[in-house]
Amino acid sequence: MLPKNAILDGTLRYKGEQLTRSRQKRLRGKEISLIPQSVNALDPLMKSGKQVQAVIKEKRKKAVQQDIFQKVGLSPEAGERYPFELSGGMARRVLVTTAMVSGAELVIADEPTPGLDQKAVHETIDYLKQLAIGGKGIMFITHDIDTALQVADEIVVFYAGQTVEIANVEDFSGKGDKLRHPYTKALWNALPQNEFKPLSGSQPFLGEVMNGCVFQKRCPVAMELCTYKQPDLQEASGGAVRCFDA
Structure with missing residues (x-):
């Protein structure tokens, strides 16, 4: 997805082994499955039911597809429609079901719930939970803390x-006293059911060079050290935190 002149750095590991380009191609869509954020990831020239059937390994492809559609609230007729004939919420459910039936060991869910009604959100979350209970790895990427929890x-x-x-789910309670980074606490206390308190300022611009901690301009506990030195990520209380004050 990146341009040819992009500079990439770092190492990805999956099950302890480096995830090289060739290994990515071998595992992508099979052992590692993505629920993409954009519904434009669906093939516009293929009916939605056929797209889900294409990743099913069992022989009863149509029956499995129709069963999973029913579980996420999609009618049998939805499987006969092209993506442009579906609403945004319906198209997102098709993307979710594609990952659900893939048999992948790791499912990367990139914002899978926007556009879904509350009932469909709970059904999607419940199915992802079942995958996790069955031993599958779930990487759930979201801006919605409540859903993530x-x-x-x-x-x-x-x-x-x-x-x-990196915090345990149990740390998100009360006024966030168990949370260690001031940004995490601010996120938690900004929720309507908590203090509904906004955090002043904004994130650094893309490409902006920061000598010290990237959060120090907005941090309520920043010290002089934070202006010129960047903290390392340190293990703390069953998780990890990047903060001198934690």
Whole structure:
């Protein structure tokens, strides 16, 4: 997806082994499945039911597809429609079912719930939970903390492209006293059911060079050290945090 002049750095590992380009191609769509954020990922020239059937390994492809459609609230008629004939919420459910029936060991769900009604959200979350209980790995990417807390064991919080905290689900309670990074606490307390308190300022612009901590300009506990030195991610209380004050 990146242009040819993009500079990539770092190492991806899957099950302890480096995820090279050739290994990615071998596993993608088979052992590793993606629920993409955009419904444009669906093939516009193929009926939705056929797209789901294409990844089913069992012989009863149509029966399996219709069964999974029923579970996520899609009618049999939806399987005979092209993506442009579906609503945004229906198309998103098709994307979700494609990953559900793939048999993948790791499902990367990139914002799978926007556009779904509350009932469909709960059904999608329940099915992802069942996959996890069955031993599948789920990487759930979302801006919706409440939804994440329903499906996750651990929450990884990012700010300006950095991991600032890895916290257990149990840490998100009360006023966030168990949370260690000030940004994670601010996210939690900004929710309507909590303090509904906004955080002043904004994230750094893309490409902006920061000498110190990327959060220090908005941080209520920033110290002089934060202005010129970037904290490392350190293990803390069953998780990890990137903060001098934690």
